[in-house]
Amino acid sequence: MSSAVVNNRSGAYLGSMRPEELLTPTPAGLCCPPGSFHVDPVRPVARALITHAHSDHARPGHGAVLATAETLDLMRLRYGDNFAVSVQPIRYGEPVRLDRVTVSLHPAGHVLGSAQILIEANGLRVVASGDYKDVADPTCRPFEPVRCDVFITEATFGLPVFRHGDPRAEIEKLLRSVGLFPERAHMIGAYSLGKAQRVVALLRAAGYDWPIYLHGAVEAITRYYANHVDLGELRLARDADRSNLAGAIVICPPAALNDRWSRRFPDPVTAFASGWMRIRARARQRGIALPLVISDHSDWDGLTAAITATGASEIWVTHGAEEALVYWCRTRGLAARPLHMIGYGDEDPESEGIESHAP
Numbered sequence: 050m051s052s053a054v055v056n057n058r059s060g061a062y063l064g065s066m067r068p069e070e071l072l073t074p075t076p077a078g079l080c081c082p083p084g085s086f087h088v089d090p091v092r093p094v095a096r097a098l099i100t101h102a103h104s105d106h107a108r109p110g111h112g113a114v115l116a117t118a119e120t121l122d123l124m125r126l127r128y129g130d131n132f133a134v135s136v137q138p139i140r141y142g143e144p145v146r147l148d149r150v151t152v153s154l155h156p157a158g159h160v161l162g163s164a165q166i167l168i169e170a171n172g173l174r175v176v177a178s179g180d181y182k183d184v185a186d187p188t189c190r191p192f193e194p195v196r197c198d199v200f201i202t203e204a205t206f207g208l209p210v211f212r213h214g215d216p217r218a219e220i221e222k223l224l225r226s227v228g229l230f231p232e233r234a235h236m237i238g239a240y241s242l243g244k245a246q247r248v249v250a251l252l253r254a255a256g257y258d259w260p261i262y263l264h265g266a267v268e269a270i271t272r273y274y275a276n277h278v279d280l281g282e283l284r285l286a287r288d289a290d291r292s293n294l295a296g297a298i299v300i301c302p303p304a305a306l307n308d309r310w311s312r313r314f315p316d317p318v319t320a321f322a323s324g325w326m327r328i329r330a331r332a333r334q335r336g337i338a339l340p341l342v343i344s345d346h347s348d349w350d351g352l353t354a355a356i357t358a359t360g361a362s363e364i365w366v367t368h369g370a371e372e373a374l375v376y377w378c379r380t381r382g383l384a385a386r387p388l389h390m391i392g393y394g395d396e397d398p399e400s401e402g403i404e405s406h407a408p
């Protein structure tokens with residue numbers, strides 16, 4: 050991972066290439082002209098490198114798709130076998146030559162298979178990190194900082210007010226409630242890719258070994274995760290009778306918390322696992338009795354620590370609260386700019402709250 054010093058603090062790069070020539074924002078997404086590919090394109094392109102399988106980053110309809118095997122599997126689960134013309138799985142750390150650049154994937158710690166993409170040419174190193182978090186998650190490989198000249202970071206929780214805390218404490222809170230109300234079902238709203246499985250894994254790590262019930266919409270992805278991490282006994286909620294659901298934990302997509310589906314459960318306690326639950330008004334708005342602050346995105350401390358760990362002298366900020374992070378970088382003497390990329394965050398499950406934070 051060691052890189053020769055290829056830039057100096059004045060921002061002049063040795064070698065001939067400027068970062069914007071290596072990676073440039075376009076309406077289809079970040080484009081690498083010398084490598085003839087896009088990163089997480091929002092429109093169909095000939096060759097796409099995909100950081101992870103959330104639907105705002107991984108869309109169907111591209112020509113060739115390069116990603117980790119897990120990301121490709123998850124895209125196949127969601128979109129069917131014909132989601133791309135061709136696919137190429139890439140292992141973490143494996144260098145791949147694409148035209149005039151070398152790319153490699155490095156763990157992002159966001160969801161199963163998630164990767165940061167390192168793009169190298171003429172000694173210049175640019176990392177597009179997709180979404181990432183730097184806290185332990187039993188369901189995926191931990192985030193690995195990659196030394197680079199330019200680091201591209203998301204900013205979903207890019208405000209100092211966001212500090213997620215320890216997810217294990219949130220799980221303890223949930224288990225206390227289950228202990229207090231053994232006759233009630235606990236329904237946990239959790240996004241279907243990543244969060245749902247992480248909540249199950251965290252419950253298992255906390256010693257909860259009863260069957261966990263799943264809404265049908267989270268079943269396929271959870272069964273796939275279960276090939277990679279032990280999730281214990283899983284049952285479909287629709288197959289259970291009401292008496293079994295007293296005292297049970299049920300994982301469902303957030304939208305199911307308030308729809309007809311939830312009425313079948315005995316006197317349910319509604320919980321929601323999301324970084325947005327830090328904002329109490331948001332939990333109240335949604336009628337959430339038990340907010341669980343569990344996020345698959347870095348909080349403010351995580352974002353700033355990751356930026357520092359890369360050693361990058363230039364930071365590009367995409368989707369989320371871009372301005373605050375750009376400002377923070379500049380106060381640290383780093384060159385920084387918002388990319389104002391369109392199309393990210395809308396479908397990324399956990400980024401749903403973005404509209405209320407956008408400038």
Ligand SMILES: [Zn+2]
Nearest residue numbers: 101103180397
């Ligand atoms: Zn994501």
Ligand SMILES: [Zn+2]
Nearest residue numbers: 180393394397
């Ligand atoms: Zn995202």
